[in-house]
Amino acid sequence: MHAQGAAFQPPPMKDVIVIGGGPGGSTAATLLARKGFSVTLLERERFPRFQIGESLLPYNNDLFARLGVADQLAAGEFHPKYGAEFLTGDGEIRVRFHFDSNLEERYHRSFQVERAEFDHLLLRNAASHGVDVREGTGVASIDLDDPNRAVVKCANGEQLEARFVIDASGHGSIVGQRVGMKSDIEGLKKIAIFSHYRNVQRPEGRDAGNTVIVVLRDAWFWLIPITAEVMSVGLVVDKDHLKSCGLTAEELLARTIDGSPHVANVMQSAERTSQVYVRKDFSFRMKRLVGPNYALVGDAAGFLDPIFSTGVFMAMQSADMAATAVEARLRHGSMRPLRRYQGTLQKALDKYLRFINGFYRPEFLEVFMQPRPNHGLVKVIVGILAGNVFARRRDRGGLALFFLLVRLQKWRGMIAPRIEWERQPGAASV
């Protein structure tokens, strides 16, 4: 009810509405607010809230600095990460990659994070830059018919308008579902089953913060130390395997841990400290990422696979690129930077997809897990593990060589010793 005589004033049109307060949404909102635009961010949940995706990449460090959160990240709450380790299930073949072996000093360290805390830090940072952050406000529908504005209807009945909307709503991709032309990714129909544990043994010293990936015959584990005490442990396996094995997800996780010598060994005194979570259908891409009044960023634009821990990095990098393109659109009416954003992001996803598809093939793993120093492969691998995916021309030679050697390995097995995958433990079966 309005005071008598006072005419109802609709809320003034904002420049930008961002849907979703994960790393993609917070980053886009902060950067656009810093460029002088009025920004409202609508987040369905109240933070802190649980999210998976706990291992960050060092090539995000420059963006953390620009957002003004680098010091808070380094202040001690988050676990430093200096590299990653890959092992076969029996523990016989093991390789460690360190970021300081090939990268500039500012990329020598990244972080393992509890996402609830990390995402909250980024969201508070957005608010402190003037973003109108509204938690507990889910978006129910969007009208994009007028190319110069977007009308957003919230689940609470409120209606908001903006000149532009950024969809950072994660894999639900509320705008993308309508306009993005979604496709699943052949060969990546996986399921992830994961939980948090105390008392998991970890490597000594600086390597204690490494991501550890244990590769089985037909599945893989991640072990990510998110605090000094807590380890995130997850199993990734073909979705059909869970359907056909007759076990619950929790049983499959427990049985596969017990049947994998290395994981069983480091987890012999482990105590579970959270529920067991399950995520499936996480691999997909959107073909169209931009239009005159919208852009998709982060998982809303696509997510491939968790193996190289690229999700948060891609969410934040895409948000950064999109923010620049949206600025051009709003100031000069230009669509070209938005189209360039779409092309650049799709190319980076293509590059990761090549590595991800490779990871599920024996010849790739044989080269990847036994890289000969004289081939220069360590540099390529460390680059990929660090997030060097928006690479400059000069890095392309290394990638081409890597995949040539993988082909030679498949053909003749002449690049690295064959690994007897059939003797490696598999995901538990009954």
Ligand SMILES: Cc1cc2nc3c(=O)[nH]c(=O)nc-3n(C[C@H](O)[C@H](O)[C@H](O)COP(=O)(O)OP(=O)(O)OC[C@H]3O[C@@H](n4cnc5c(N)ncnc54)[C@H](O)[C@@H]3O)c2cc1C
């Ligand atoms: C099994 C698994 C393991 C992973 N491991 C890693 C890893 O180690 N490292 C890594 O970097 N990434 C990892 N990822 C990927 C990572 O989880 C995502 O890429 C990352 O969270 C994407 O960030 P985002 O901001 O795009 O989306 P999200 O983090 O999903 O944030 C989206 C936000 O939008 C909100 N939202 C959704 N719908 C609406 C709506 N209608 N209205 C308002 N708000 C809405 C949600 O509540 C959420 O807060 C993993 C993913 C999976 C599935």
